[in-house]
Amino acid sequence: MNFARINGATIHYRHRPTAGRPTVVFANSLGTDMRIWNEVERRLADDCTFVAFDKRGHGLSELGGAPQTILTHAADLAGLLDHLGVKRAVICGLSIGGVIAQCLYKTRSDLIEGLILCDTAAKIGTAEMWNGRINAALSEGIASFADDVMQKWFTPDFHKNRGEELAGYKTMLTRQDPAGYAAACAAIRDADFTATTAAINVPTLCIVGDQDGSTPPELVGSLARSIPAARFEVIAGAGHIPCVEQPERLAGLIRGFLNDMRRERK
Incomplete structure (x- = not known):
């Protein structure tokens, strides 16, 4: 396991270099x-250099001092890439990870070679919704709404046929730090990049599961239309977490996107 002290918090990360390959950074969803x-x-082991990390307040990363905003998370990612000596990367962000990617483009576009925005939007949800989620996490615990989250994360087919995995991912959610989860909810609540998506000027791929209950296809499609020349892809048989439910299809889309970027540079 690898840890780095970034902006006052210890961040857990994984770095798998592959010589001569583009760097792809994976930013996780909430919970x-x-x-x-x-x-x-x-599936992409021969195609990319990887960076993955637990955002602050999640996994093995510290929460650090409050308040936490999307700017905080973007600064953490920038600090991690600087720590690793990564000069340019494709940022693949899922849900809040995609919001962090949009913020990083606004604040440190020098680091970004391309964007893969999965199951995300320029603005996600309403203040009322997020405040309710924050209150529930802090007063009743994440387990109090975990079953509802699982309905949004995964398709009925996943619930029916992949019960062991479903139980594992529910456990992943409920074992997150409630304070870290609530802080991330507040960061999403207060983030809105609808006024800046039109300024994105790097190759961009927007992806959504066809049964996403958190950021539905029409919302992600709207994000894609707001970004000049962005591609939009819908993954059949996936909810909000296609990297779990349809990893082969998602890996294929990422590989194709990287290949297209490589051809365009020639």
Whole structure:
């Protein structure tokens, strides 16, 4: 395991260099840790250098001092890439990870070679929704709404046929630090990049599961339309976490995107 002190918090990360290959950085969704990318990484082992990390307050990363904003998370990611000596990377962000990626483009575009925005939006949810989630996490615990989250994360087919994995990912969610989870909810609540997506000027791929209950296809499609020349792909048979439910399809889209970027540079 690897840890680095970034902006006053210890951040847990994984770095798997592959000489001569582009760097892809995986940024997780709310309530998960970097293990959600394992199957995608395995399928792309010969294609990329990987960086994955637990955002602060999740997994094995410290929460640090409050308040936490999307700017805080973007600064953490920038600090981690600087720590690793990564000059340019494709940022693949899922849900809040995609919001962090949009913020990083606004604040440190020098680090970004391309964007893969999975199951995310320029603005996610309402203040009322996020305040309710924060209150529940801190007063009743994450387990009090975990079953509802699982319905949004995974398709009925996953619930029916992959029960052991479902139980594992529910455990991943409920074992997150409630304070860290609530802080991330507040960061999402207060983030809005609708006014800046039109300024994104790097190759961008927007991806969504066709049964995503958190950021539905129409919302992610709207994000794609707001970014000049962005591609939009829908993954069949996936909810909010396609890296778990359809890793082969997601890895194929990432590989194709990287290949297209390589051809365009020639």
